[in-house]
Amino acid sequence: MNQNVTLSLSKSLNNMTTTEQNIDTILLPILEKVSDPEIPVLSIMDMGVVRSAVIIDNVVKVEITPTYSGCPAMDVIGDDIKKALKEAGYNAEVDLILHPAWTTDWITPRGRKALENYGIAAPLDAEADKDVLLNGKRIVKCPQCKSTNTKLVSQFGSTACKAQFQCDDCQEPFDYFKCLK
Amino acid sequence: MKNENLYNYILGIADNSLILGQRMGELCGHGPSLETDIACTNISLDLFGQVRSYFQYAGKIAGDGRTEDDIAMLRKEREYKNVLLVEHPNTDFAYTVGRQFLFDVYHLAFLKELQKSTDLTLSAIANKCVKEVSYHERFSSDWVKRLGDGTSESKEKMQNAIDDLWTYTDELFHQTEADKAMVAEGIGVDVTKLKEAYYKNVSELLEEATLKVPDLKYFQKGGKQGIHTEHMGYLLADLQYMQRAYPNMEW
Numbered sequence: 109m110n111q112n113v114t115l116s117l118s119k120s121l122n123n124m125t126t127t128e129q130n131i132d133t134i135l136l137p138i139l140e141k142v143s144d145p146e147i148p149v150l151s152i153m154d155m156g157v158v159r160s161a162v163i164i165d166n167v168v169k170v171e172i173t174p175t176y177s178g179c180p181a182m183d184v185i186g187d188d189i190k191k192a193l194k195e196a197g198y199n200a201e202v203d204l205i206l207h208p209a210w211t212t213d214w215i216t217p218r219g220r221k222a223l224e225n226y227g228i229a230a231p232l233d234a235e236a237d238k239d240v241l242l243n244g245k246r247i248v249k250c251p252q253c254k255s256t257n258t259k260l261v262s263q264f265g266s267t268a269c270k271a272q273f274q275c276d277d278c279q280e281p282f283d284y285f286k287c288l289k
Numbered sequence: 290m291k292n293e294n295l296y297n298y299i300l301g302i303a304d305n306s307l308i309l310g311q312r313m314g315e316l317c318g319h320g321p322s323l324e325t326d327i328a329c330t331n332i333s334l335d336l337f338g339q340v341r342s343y344f345q346y347a348g349k350i351a352g353d354g355r356t357e358d359d360i361a362m363l364r365k366e367r368e369y370k371n372v373l374l375v376e377h378p379n380t381d382f383a384y385t386v387g388r389q390f391l392f393d394v395y396h397l398a399f400l401k402e403l404q405k406s407t408d409l410t411l412s413a414i415a416n417k418c419v420k421e422v423s424y425h426e427r428f429s430s431d432w433v434k435r436l437g438d439g440t441s442e443s444k445e446k447m448q449n450a451i452d453d454l455w456t457y458t459d460e461l462f463h464q465t466e467a468d469k470a471m472v473a474e475g476i477g478v479d480v481t482k483l484k485e486a487y488y489k490n491v492s493e494l495l496e497e498a499t500l501k502v503p504d505l506k507y508f509q510k511g512g513k514q515g516i517h518t519e520h521m522g523y524l525l526a527d528l529q530y531m532q533r534a535y536p537n538m539e540w
Contacts, residue, residue, distance in 0.1 A: 178338025207413035262324035264331040
């Protein structure tokens, strides 16, 4: 029998949500190697899109939830999960679930760091996010030079989950991962 | 079909997003600036994503092998249940954001109520959509303010768009037979109850945008019954082209 563990990755982020993941420990290292096709430095585990992965009658049942309804990456993520599990000797079924709805709070601290290193500013909390996107406040930290002298260029960026920013100190444009709660 | 009211109810919701998504998608590569182009197509993508969830569910309810693509692409004009507002063409950017704004304020209020639906799939979809649509509403109301309270030319165009589109707003609060049946079962949202707050919120924003709130007594309707404006046929010709030209094609 495989032992299931209940991870509560979100709890490390100030108890923002009590929603828990149900991931079989044996599967964890396999799933951690599957990356988000839009942001390859980020694993789907750090992104928080895998909500459960358990082995039932030799088949791995995986539940994933989309970041945004129209996220075109979900089909690819589903295929990548099946492929990774196949290589590890498992047959897998991947289901898309909508409830509870994904939130940026589910991105792990490691995931936030990976985003910053990749050049994408990680999401602020909901209030600060509103100040930035609606009131033009300069608090988003430029992932290149760390200055907060940054401005919103466009509320929508290269993908549905990001907004376009520019740093007024180093002049570099960058993506900001919008807060979704 | 066993659950015809629920099926029709879901289509009534989803068709608004489908047709508006198609309109916003038309701006791909044609937006007035790179940023607005990306914004419009992102909104379109959100709407299409929502439509997929609704149509997958509707397909399950139909239970006759109908897929989300069949429902989206293979109906005739009279079978689409979207409101007239969303099929209005992109005329100019003021019309595009005006139409979006007038729909978003309704859409957001509607989804907040749908979250309370006793149908767990619908409430889960609403939970997901409400986050996306609140962002759409920020974008569209921001632009209505910017254009309304902008130059004399932008103000005139924004006012024209609101004046023209206003006649389609009342239909948002009409109930179909499926609506009434679903409200009675605790599944659907009673849209008549959203009307007062809608006009209040929209009017407040128009005033903030230094625009006049239209004073209109006559409103257009028909979309919910499948009686559409002349724009709808052209829109569907575009939307359905691939399935009509190459039946059952997939990619």
